[in-house]
Amino acid sequence: MIEQPWQQVFQNYATSSFLEVLRRESPHMMPTPGLSGSAADVPHGTTVLALRFRDGVIMAGDRQATAGYQVASRRIDKVFKCDDLSGIGIAGAAGPAMEMAKLFQTELEHYEKVEGDNLSLEGKANKLSQMIRMNLQVAMMGLAVVPIFAGFDERAGVGRLFKYDITGGRYEEKDYDAQGSGSKDARDSLKKLWRREMYRDDALGVSLEALIDAADEDVGTGGPDLVRGIFPTVKTVTRSGFTDIGEDEVRRVCDAILKDRTQSEQGV
Amino acid sequence: MPLPYYVSPEQMMKDKAEYARKGISRGRSIVALEYRDGILLVAENPSSLLHKVSEIYDRIAFAGVGKYNEFENLRIAGIRHADVKGYSYSRGDVTAKALANAYSQALGNIFTQDIKPFEVEVLVAEVGDDNGGRNEIYHILYDGTIEDERNYAAMGGQADEIRRFLKDHFKEGMTLDEALQLGVRALNVTQNKTLTERDLEVAVLDRTKTRRKFRRLPPEVLNTLLATAH
Numbered sequence: 456m457i458e459q460p461w462q463q464v465f466q467n468y469a470t471s472s473f474l475e476v477l478r479r480e481s482p483h484m485m486p487t488p489g490l491s492g493s494a495a496d497v498p499h500g501t502t503v504l505a506l507r508f509r510d511g512v513i514m515a516g517d518r519q520a521t522a523g524y525q526v527a528s529r530r531i532d533k534v535f536k537c538d539d540l541s542g543i544g545i546a547g548a549a550g551p552a553m554e555m556a557k558l559f560q561t562e563l564e565h566y567e568k569v570e571g572d573n574l575s576l577e578g579k580a581n582k583l584s585q586m587i588r589m590n591l592q593v594a595m596m597g598l599a600v601v602p603i604f605a606g607f608d609e610r611a612g613v614g615r616l617f618k619y620d621i622t623g624g625r626y627e628e629k630d631y632d633a634q635g636s637g638s639k640d641a642r643d644s645l646k647k648l649w650r651r652e653m654y655r656d657d658a659l660g661v662s663l664e665a666l667i668d669a670a671d672e673d674v675g676t677g678g679p680d681l682v683r684g685i686f687p688t689v690k691t692v693t694r695s696g697f698t699d700i701g702e703d704e705v706r707r708v709c710d711a712i713l714k715d716r717t718q719s720e721q722g723v
Numbered sequence: 724m725p726l727p728y729y730v731s732p733e734q735m736m737k738d739k740a741e742y743a744r745k746g747i748s749r750g751r752s753i754v755a756l757e758y759r760d761g762i763l764l765v766a767e768n769p770s771s772l773l774h775k776v777s778e779i780y781d782r783i784a785f786a787g788v789g790k791y792n793e794f795e796n797l798r799i800a801g802i803r804h805a806d807v808k809g810y811s812y813s814r815g816d817v818t819a820k821a822l823a824n825a826y827s828q829a830l831g832n833i834f835t836q837d838i839k840p841f842e843v844e845v846l847v848a849e850v851g852d853d854n855g856g857r858n859e860i861y862h863i864l865y866d867g868t869i870e871d872e873r874n875y876a877a878m879g880g881q882a883d884e885i886r887r888f889l890k891d892h893f894k895e896g897m898t899l900d901e902a903l904q905l906g907v908r909a910l911n912v913t914q915n916k917t918l919t920e921r922d923l924e925v926a927v928l929d930r931t932k933t934r935r936k937f938r939r940l941p942p943e944v945l946n947t948l949l950a951t952a953h
Contacts, residue, residue, distance in 0.1 A: 476803050477810070484811055557810070565806045568778050569799055 473565035474558070474586070486554055486590065497598065498527035500552060501675040502637035503534060503544030504665055505605040506649055507630055508658035511614035511693035512605040514542050515662040517637070517670060518685050519677030520549045529677065534688050536697045538563045541579055541606025542690055546635030548598035555586055555600055562586075576608040580617045580625060588623030595621075601634050607692050614692060637669030637676035644668040659689060659700060663708050667716075679709040739840045743865035746842025747789045752879030753846065754889065754909050755786065755872075757858050758902035761850045761928045761936065765906035767879075768924035771942075776926045778937035780805040780817045782850050784928050788879035789843035789865070797826060797845055814934075819849030823861035823869055831867025840865055844878040850928035850936050881913035888912045899927065900948040903940075907949065920945035 470476065477484055503516035516533035519526060527549070534544045535556045543559060545552035562582060566574055574582070583604050590600055605616035617625055618632045631649050633641035644665040653661065666687050670678030679686050686709055689700040751767040753775060764786050766775040775794075776786045779801050787794025801822055809817045826845055834840045842865060849859045860872040875893050877885040888909050897905065903925065911918055920942040928936045940948070 473803075473806055473810075477807065480803070481807055481811070484807075561806055561810050565802065568802050568806075571774060571777065 471566045471569040473562045498522045498549040500533045500549045502635040502669045504633035505603045505616045508653040511607045513658045515689040517677045521675040539696045544603040547600040552600040584623045584625040637673035640672040641665040641669040743840045754906045755876045756902045758897045761930045762848045763902045766924040784848045786846040793841045794843045819847045823847045826863045827867045827869040834866040850930045885909045900951045
């Protein structure tokens with residue numbers, strides 16, 4: 456490749472992308488395709504969801520990783536903070552997905568530090584789409600990563616969420632979405648329960664209802680584990696930032712939902 | 724063919740050093756001060772868009788004086804160094820010491836090998852963690868000379884004078900407003916006008932913050948902090 460003189464001028468200074476730096480300076484650390492063999496036994500993350508509420512978006516995920524018919528881990532986290540105003544929920548092959556989340560976080564922070572300014576939410580969503588596309592070759596071998604990206608759009612003043620397919624296709628969802636093996640059940644549940652302009656507490660209840668439904672119907676998804684005290688992770692992204700919802704509160708709401716279902720003999 | 728005329732290495736280094744020092748002394752100054760909750764960086768900088776002080780990593784900040792394009796270049800190189808390291812190992816493994824050494828190497832090489840040395844001085848500061856970690860402040864000169872500073876540091880235009888002032892007035896365990904007032908007084912020593920919050924760029928490495936300790940103090944906050952009387 457012959458570089459033009461003007462490209463040389465900016466070569467070292469023009470990029471604010473961490474990915475670009477990594478590719479140039481440490482290509483061995485790029486998430487690389489080139490695996491072969493069966494991917495069925497690799498741990499997969501199961502259900503994550505995001506929904507809009509009055510102040511922004513709420514993101515939630517169960518805690519189980521499943522490898523084939525086995526539980527690979529009972530307490531993994533699937534919802535990560537990307538920066539102050541956005542988060543990512545991962546479903547699919549857990550290893551590549553977590554690596555992608557970490558790389559994405561670094562990418563956003565790198566941009567912010569170099570430029571002294573944040574990327575727009577749209578920009579972040581596009582960047583993630585490119586990173587998923589990079590993973591396509593591996594995805595074809597069964598190690599697909601399909602995240603949900605959600606955040607608060609400062610320019611528009613609303614919460615927004617995006618879903619992706621394995622080719623990096625990016626689709627904005629208006630109200631709610633779920634990904635992973637239990638996503639269909641979670642979505643069915645959200646379809647009935649989601650309301651426009653919900654308050655935070657209602658939104659929390661709705662997201663936990665949906666996760667419990669997913670755990671109920673899907674073998675890969677873990678429900679609230681009362682014996683070990685493991686509960687879904689729930690985060691909110693609003694104008695004031697990315698916040699964890701404490702385990703105590705999640706436990707309380709889960710208990711209430713389960714109690715309610717026991718009483719109505721609906722089963723858990 | 725004309726003979727290349729001989730210049731002794733000694734003379735060449737002297738000329739380069741003089742050139743770099745001249746460039747730096749024309750610029751405005753920066754002070755760094757340790758205070759109770761971390762490290763305070765105060766720069767005289769009338770521009771609110773072109774920064775002299777900025778974030779490198781969770782606990783590390785950068786400050787540069789001299790030629791803007793040159794220290795901006797170093798700043799970005801520093802962010803890259805830190806992000807690549809943090810990504811490949813862990814966030815805790817990114818240290819100011821390694822970064823300061825990298826700057827020292829780079830500036831040293833440029834000074835000896837390039838015709839024109841960088842007309843910059845940079846400061847790399849790292850705030851210690853809550854359980855007794857020590858603050859670190861490294862001061863790297865145009866020729867790669869590296870010093871680690873305790874309590875306070877100054878660089879830029881009339882750094883010697885500012886340093887003398889700080890030596891007499893610095894005390895340990897200052898609050899943020901005390902440290903800021905001292906920093907501004909130190910910068911004022913070399914001025915014939917009084918600096919206001921509009922002429923300053925101020926940031927802190929605040930150890931009470933979670934993860935990313937760097938925080939800029941906007942003019943409104945500076946105004947209130949400077950107004951507190953003691």
